[in-house]
Amino acid sequence: MQQTPGGGGEGVRSVLRALDLLALFDETHRSRTVRELIDATGLPKSTVVRLVATLEQRGLLWTRADGRLAPGAGMLRWAQLAQDAWQLPAEAVECLRSLSEESGGESSRIYVRQGVSRLCVAQHEGTQQLRHVVRIGEAMPLWAGASGHVLLAGSPPEDVRAAAAAAGRGPDFGPVLAERVRRAEEQGWAVSHGEREDGVSAVAAPVTDATGRVAAAVGLGGPTSRFTRERVEGFLPVVLKVAEQLSKLQFIGGRP
Amino acid sequence: MQQTPGGGGEGVRSVLRALDLLALFDETHRSRTVRELIDATGLPKSTVVRLVATLEQRGLLWTRADGRLAPGAGMLRWAQLAQDAWQLPAEAVECLRSLSEESGGESSRIYVRQGVSRLCVAQHEGTQQLRHVVRIGEAMPLWAGASGHVLLAGSPPEDVRAAAAAAGRGPDFGPVLAERVRRAEEQGWAVSHGEREDGVSAVAAPVTDATGRVAAAVGLGGPTSRFTRERVEGFLPVVLKVAEQLSKLQFIGGRP
Numbered sequence: 001m002q003q004t005p006g007g008g009g010e011g012v013r014s015v016l017r018a019l020d021l022l023a024l025f026d027e028t029h030r031s032r033t034v035r036e037l038i039d040a041t042g043l044p045k046s047t048v049v050r051l052v053a054t055l056e057q058r059g060l061l062w063t064r065a066d067g068r069l070a071p072g073a074g075m076l077r078w079a080q081l082a083q084d085a086w087q088l089p090a091e092a093v094e095c096l097r098s099l100s101e102e103s104g105g106e107s108s109r110i111y112v113r114q115g116v117s118r119l120c121v122a123q124h125e126g127t128q129q130l131r132h133v134v135r136i137g138e139a140m141p142l143w144a145g146a147s148g149h150v151l152l153a154g155s156p157p158e159d160v161r162a163a164a165a166a167a168g169r170g171p172d173f174g175p176v177l178a179e180r181v182r183r184a185e186e187q188g189w190a191v192s193h194g195e196r197e198d199g200v201s202a203v204a205a206p207v208t209d210a211t212g213r214v215a216a217a218v219g220l221g222g223p224t225s226r227f228t229r230e231r232v233e234g235f236l237p238v239v240l241k242v243a244e245q246l247s248k249l250q251f252i253g254g255r256p
Numbered sequence: 257m258q259q260t261p262g263g264g265g266e267g268v269r270s271v272l273r274a275l276d277l278l279a280l281f282d283e284t285h286r287s288r289t290v291r292e293l294i295d296a297t298g299l300p301k302s303t304v305v306r307l308v309a310t311l312e313q314r315g316l317l318w319t320r321a322d323g324r325l326a327p328g329a330g331m332l333r334w335a336q337l338a339q340d341a342w343q344l345p346a347e348a349v350e351c352l353r354s355l356s357e358e359s360g361g362e363s364s365r366i367y368v369r370q371g372v373s374r375l376c377v378a379q380h381e382g383t384q385q386l387r388h389v390v391r392i393g394e395a396m397p398l399w400a401g402a403s404g405h406v407l408l409a410g411s412p413p414e415d416v417r418a419a420a421a422a423a424g425r426g427p428d429f430g431p432v433l434a435e436r437v438r439r440a441e442e443q444g445w446a447v448s449h450g451e452r453e454d455g456v457s458a459v460a461a462p463v464t465d466a467t468g469r470v471a472a473a474v475g476l477g478g479p480t481s482r483f484t485r486e487r488v489e490g491f492l493p494v495v496l497k498v499a500e501q502l503s504k505l506q507f508i509g510g511r512p
Contacts, residue, residue, distance in 0.1 A: 011270030011303075012310050018271045019314045025337055047267075054268050058275045059370040059395055062341075065465045065508075073368055073375040075338030076393025081281055082331030085318075112329055114315040119329040137332025139315055209321050252321075 017043065018051045022060060022071075026135070031068040082137070088122050089251050096124040099220065099242045103235050106222040107132050108242075110207070111140075112215070112252060113151040116166040118142050121216070132200055132221040143167040143177055144196035146204035147217035149184040152177075153206060154214055189240060191232055193224050201227030203235045205243035207252060215252040218243050273299065274307045278316060278327075282391070287324040338393070344378050345507050351498045352380040355476065358494045360487075362478040363388050366463070367396075368471070368508060369407040372422040374398050377472070388456055388477040399423040399433055400452035402460035403473035405440040408433075409462060410470055445496060447488055449480050457483030459491045461499035463508060471508040474499050 024032060024040050032040075037048050052069065055061040059074020088096075088110075099108040105127035111118040117139035125133055134140070142148045142163045152160055157178070164177040184190035189205040204219030219239055227235075246252075280288060280296050288296075294304050308325065311317040315330020344352075344366075355364040361383035367374045373395035381389055390396070398404045398419045408416050413434070420433040440446035445461040460475030476491055483491075502508075 010266050011273075012306060014267030014270045015274045015307065015310045016314070017267075018274075019316070022334070026333075027336075027340070030337075030341060050268060051271065054271045057371050058272070059373065059375050059393070060275070062368075062370065065467070065469075065471065071334070071337045071341045072370060073338070073342055073377045074370065074393055074395065075334050076342055076375070076377060077282075077391060078278070078327070078331050078393070079335035079338045080283075080392055081286075081327045082329070082335045084283070085286060085327040086329055086332055112318075114318065114328060114330065115313050117315065119315055119332070121329045121332060135333060136336055137315070137329055137334070139330065211321070213321075215321065 014051070017041070017047070018055060021048070021051055021055065025069075025071050031064060031070040033068055037069070086121050089249060092122070092246055092249055092251060093124075095242045095245050095249075096122060096218075099218070099238055100124040100126055102238045103220050104128075104231075105131075106220040106226070106235075107134075108218070108220050109134065109147075110246070110252075111147040111151060111204075111217045111219075113142060114139065116142050116163045118145075118148055118151055118217070126222060128222070128226075130223050130226075132223065134221070141166060141196060143173075144192070146184075146190040146192040146202040147219055148195075149177075149180045149190040149192070150204045150206045150217040150219075151214060152181045153185040155181075189236060191227075193227065199224050201232075203227070203232055203239050205239045207243055207246040209247075209252065210250060216246070218246055270307070273297070273303070274311060277304070277307055277311065281327050287320060287322075287326040289324055293325070342377050345505060348378070348502055348505055348507055349380075351501050351505075352378060352474075355474070355494055355498045356380040356382055359476050359491050360384075361387075362476040362482070362491075363390075364474070364476050364498075365390065365403075366502070366508075367403040367407060367460075367473045367475075369398060370395065372398050372419045374401075374404050374407055374473070382478060384478070384482075386479050386482075388479065390477070397422060397452060399429075400448070402440075402446035402448040402458040403475055404451075405433075405436045405446040405448070406460045406462045406473040406475075407470060408437040409441040411437075445492060447483075449483065455480050457488075459483070459488055459495050461495045463499055463502045465503075465508065466506060472502070474502055 038045050059072040061069050062072035064070050096108045107126040109120050109123040111120050120134045120136055160178050160181050161174055164174040167173055191203050193201045201224040202219055202221040204217045206214040207216040207218050209215040220235055294301050315328040317325050318328035320326050352364045363382040365376050365379040367376050376390045376392055416434050416437050417430055420430040423429055447459050449457045457480040458475055458477040460473045462470040463472040463474050465471040475495055
């Protein structure tokens with residue numbers, strides 16, 4: 001990383017640490033103590049206290065009456081912003097709903113790429129009792145899963161290498177991922193079984209932008225036990241149809 | 257600021273700068289160029305580029321197909337978190353609605369304190385054509401407006417001094433604010449006219465937690481032309497009644 005006057009690497013590191021602290025709050029950890037943050041990050045207490053104070057100052061954390069830290073009201077502003085930018089047009093919502101319905105009740109979702117991660121930006125939860133649900137906006141690895149392969153399709157080889165390196169699975173994994181991406185490119189869709197999580201399968205196809213580049217991936221996710229060869233063959237035409245419909249809507253990337 | 261190994265002041269500064277960059281995106285600026293960010297912050301290009309890259313890495317910013325920066329999908333996760341933590345119980349939503357209705361259609365809202373700021377966490381928009389609307393989660397000065405005085409009620413004098421200092425109105429403002437806060441404490445409510453914004457008035461009363469401390473302020477805001485002495489006298493009993501109802505609900509500060 002290039003160093004510039006005014007602190008390069010150190011500043012970036014602090015920003016990443018602050019964002020990582022915020023990432024420790026989720027549905028199962030709605031509040032945390034400073035001690036928990038120290039244990040979870042392995043950072044020195046002084047660093048955590050300083051970052052917490054900075055985040056509190058901007059309203060992103062909040063000390064509750066019981067002394068525990070929780071997401072601050074300042075996040076509400078971001079909530080508004082993010083939802084404005086990423087809210088799907090009604091037609092796209094309908095696409096996801098019908099994809100889920102026509103698959104017999106699997107969860108349908110749209111992912112976008114962010115560096116070596118993929119983020120789910122929209123989901124229609126399946127109706128099956130055993131269903132696969134992901135968190136909206138949470139970073140998931142780009143190297144794993146059908147939607148990851150689809151999102152990497154058409155990318156320069158160095159992007160695929162970076163995604164493979166992030167997997168931490170050694171040098172042999174690079175060619176493995178490159179081959180999966182190549183196949184997704186060739187077929188125009190991808191299927192995966194248990195790549196990120198044991199027992200979870202997915203089917204995905206690319207949503208393209210006006211220039212024909214992959215802007216997002218749309219697909220289905222569910223238990224491997226229900227993603228048999230036969231059922232996947234049934235899912236594919238529906239996934240491809242919805243991918244085409246979404247591509248025509250040209251909504252990925254936010255409104256002007 | 258205390259310096260510690262691993263970078264104190266520099267790190268904090270970078271975190272604040274990163275958050276300030278994000279704050280430049282709002283309803284009227286849904287996307288920005290790097291140039292705009294440089295101009296708006298006065299920071300060197302290298303610093304802005306580095307911060308943007310860091311925020312993109314975590315999905316908080318996103319480069320759209322047209323090359324402009326926009327809020328990233330990673331913010332969606334925060335949206336979920338913030339709304340989980342701050343969503344009002346149905347009874348509280350109903351309180352705000354009835355307050356707005358009984359005031360003849362002024363906007364009602366709940367503010368919490370965050371350092372020397374106050375943040376609106378909930379709002380019921382008035383029905384009048386000329387109505388006062390604030391942004392949810394946006395930091396507003398604690399020194400100005402009826403809800404600011406109410407939020408400072410019962411605070412140690414150094415908090416009032418810090419809030420006054422943040423106003424940047426010189427040393428004479430300290431005692432002025434202290435007197436306003438004292439009056440809010442004594443009366444159990446506050447009224448303000450044009451303190452933060454010309455032509456805007458407000459009435460507010462405290463929402464207390466289980467220990468009797470001020471946890472939030474609830475009140476009405478609207479054009480000064482409609483906040484005459486007579487109408488404000490009519491608003492007060494309703495504001496006080498709703499403040500009492502909200503205090504009983506004990507919801508401020510998020511669910512466990």
